[in-house]
Amino acid sequence: MKKIRILGTNLAALAGTIVTASSSATDWPIANLKTIWPKYVHRTLNLGTPDFWEWDFGVAPSINYIILWNHNFQSTATVKLQADVHSGHWADVDLPLQYGVHWNDHVLVYFFRRPIANCLYWRVTADDSAPANPAGYLQAGYAYLGGFLQPAYSFKEKGGGVIDPSTILLSDGGQPSTNEKDAYETYDYDFSAATPADLVTLITYFKSLKKGWPFFIIEDDSYPLNVRFVRFRTDFNYRPFVAGYKSYRLEVEDAR
Amino acid sequence: MPFTPDGQRAHLIFLIDIEVCRRIDTATWTIDPINNLVWSTPCPEGIPSKVEANGTQMVDEGSRAGVQANDNSFCYIAGTPNLLYVHVLGDGEPIDEDPYLGVFHWRRYGTEVVEYSGHSYRPVLDSSSIPNVSSEIGGYHEGGTSFSFGSIKLLNGDGHFDALLDLYIWEAKRIVVRVGEKDKGDANYEIIFDGWTGNVGWGDEVVEINTEDARTMVS
Numbered sequence: 001m002k003k004i005r006i007l008g009t010n011l012a013a014l015a016g017t018i019v020t021a022s023s024s025a026t027d028w029p030i031a032n033l034k035t036i037w038p039k040y041v042h043r044t045l046n047l048g049t050p051d052f053w054e055w056d057f058g059v060a061p062s063i064n065y066i067i068l069w070n071h072n073f074q075s076t077a078t079v080k081l082q083a084d085v086h087s088g089h090w091a092d093v094d095l096p097l098q099y100g101v102h103w104n105d106h107v108l109v110y111f112f113r114r115p116i117a118n119c120l121y122w123r124v125t126a127d128d129s130a131p132a133n134p135a136g137y138l139q140a141g142y143a144y145l146g147g148f149l150q151p152a153y154s155f156k157e158k159g160g161g162v163i164d165p166s167t168i169l170l171s172d173g174g175q176p177s178t179n180e181k182d183a184y185e186t187y188d189y190d191f192s193a194a195t196p197a198d199l200v201t202l203i204t205y206f207k208s209l210k211k212g213w214p215f216f217i218i219e220d221d222s223y224p225l226n227v228r229f230v231r232f233r234t235d236f237n238y239r240p241f242v243a244g245y246k247s248y249r250l251e252v253e254d255a256r
Numbered sequence: 257m258p259f260t261p262d263g264q265r266a267h268l269i270f271l272i273d274i275e276v277c278r279r280i281d282t283a284t285w286t287i288d289p290i291n292n293l294v295w296s297t298p299c300p301e302g303i304p305s306k307v308e309a310n311g312t313q314m315v316d317e318g319s320r321a322g323v324q325a326n327d328n329s330f331c332y333i334a335g336t337p338n339l340l341y342v343h344v345l346g347d348g349e350p351i352d353e354d355p356y357l358g359v360f361h362w363r364r365y366g367t368e369v370v371e372y373s374g375h376s377y378r379p380v381l382d383s384s385s386i387p388n389v390s391s392e393i394g395g396y397h398e399g400g401t402s403f404s405f406g407s408i409k410l411l412n413g414d415g416h417f418d419a420l421l422d423l424y425i426w427e428a429k430r431i432v433v434r435v436g437e438k439d440k441g442d443a444n445y446e447i448i449f450d451g452w453t454g455n456v457g458w459g460d461e462v463v464e465i466n467t468e469d470a471r472t473m474v475s
Contacts, residue, residue: 026302027364027376037379039369178265182368 004155004189005148007216008205011061012145018056022048025137036214038070038141038229038255050078050127051138055145056087062117063145066110067216068124069229070141071103077128079103081110083119090123102224109224115147142229144216149205151198155189155250158219162186163253184254186233187217193245199238202248206236214255229255259436259446267438270386271366271377271445272408274431274453274465275305276424280340281350281357291324293347299340301361303332309344310355358425365410372434373442380416382462385409386433405433405449405467407457417463421456429453431467 366377387406454466
């Protein structure tokens with residue numbers, strides 16, 4: 001059975017988390033990796049051997065998921081993840097994590113069943129120089145490092161839609177003149193029940209993220225690449241179900 | 257590919273470039289240890305589009321030695337920090353109003369995330385604010401028609417412009433407005449207005465920038 005996971009607390013986006021990269025092009029600074037616009041990417045100045053993104057959390061975080069969204073790695077790239085309790089020891093790291101990665105042409109996902117909680121420093125490296133990435137640089141649009149909520153009861157039904165925000169003007173005869181915009185998807189998840197503890201976490205997520213800040217949903221924990229980068233589309237409401245449990249609906253849309 | 261929408265369907269993107277100015281004659285200056293006529297100040301914005309002294313464009317000499325040898329010149333050297341070196345008329349340290357010094361750079365905004373001409377455009381331009389272009393007959397002494405472009409609005413819900421409007425001079429600066437279609441390349445974009453910024457209105461959520469015809473006398 002599908003078990004949904006909600007990744008609502010991004011430690012990589014916290015103000016106190018210092019993010020650096022192997023290099024940065026002038027118009028695509030590393031700060032873009034924290035912006036709420038996933039298309040507003042960070043770019044390296046050129047192709048390194050390897051390039052890297054590095055996070056200094058200040059205090060040791062608890063990490064289950066590492067996600068890089070909107071990257072441009074080729075399938076031939078060599079991607080590695082490193083974590084360390086010390087700074088600058090990447091050649092001799094305490095935790096060389098060179099396994100467990102899932103990725104496709106736009107998202108990279110690492111998942112650890114047990115959270116890693118003793119490493120202040122994390123780094124993703126990517127060598128995409130052989131054959132050279134035709135773009136001449138590497139990019140990433142948004143990064144997530146943190147834990148997750150897996151509600152005790154997953155959703156019972158999923159709906160959704162495709163929204164076309166294009167402007168269409170009609171002539172008297174009904175012929176359209178169209179100024180097109182990018183279409184995007186919406187997703188509605190109906191949950192029969194939330195435990196009191198899960199409800200508290202969901203309310204905390206919504207009060208923190210509100211309707212502007214994006215977050216990740218993994219619809220099926222068996223498939224890490226079944227991940228959506230979304231934001232809340234409506235306010236969060238819940239209704240009485242039974243014995244302190246609540247039913248609720250998550251209505252989200254693609255983060256763009 | 258030129259801008260050739262077929263009149264029935266298009267994915268239009270608007271871009272604006274504004275050449276804002278930061279006044280630097282009141283900045284802290286450091287004399288160069290080798291070139292005694294050359295003074296430097298940090299330039300965190302990166303390579304300037306131009307530098308002006310009392311409204312006259314200074315010459316980019318490309319090196320500190322070149323700046324040392326030429327009055328009214330500058331050079332920019334990237335580093336930590338990025339530094340701007342100048343040699344002002346009169347050979348002294350730039351001080352408040354003697355001369356007025358301004359360093360310019362372009363700030364770029366679009367109706368969505370766009371890369372154009374190697375630059376990234378911040379997606380905060382309100383497309384509904386893009387006004388009509390109109391031309392009107394000017395007075396006899398003005399020599400023809402003048403163009404009006406109304407005002408454009410930049411979304412500022414996140415307060416991005418609050419500090420920028422304080423740090424830079426946005427009024428009476430060059431503004432270029434382009435339109436193009438998505439995914440049709442740089443050559444597809446066409447300039448629809450090239451003039452001056454006018455008055456700037458600054459609200460909690462929107463910054464409104466008026467425009468002036470390029471031949472308007474601004475100071």
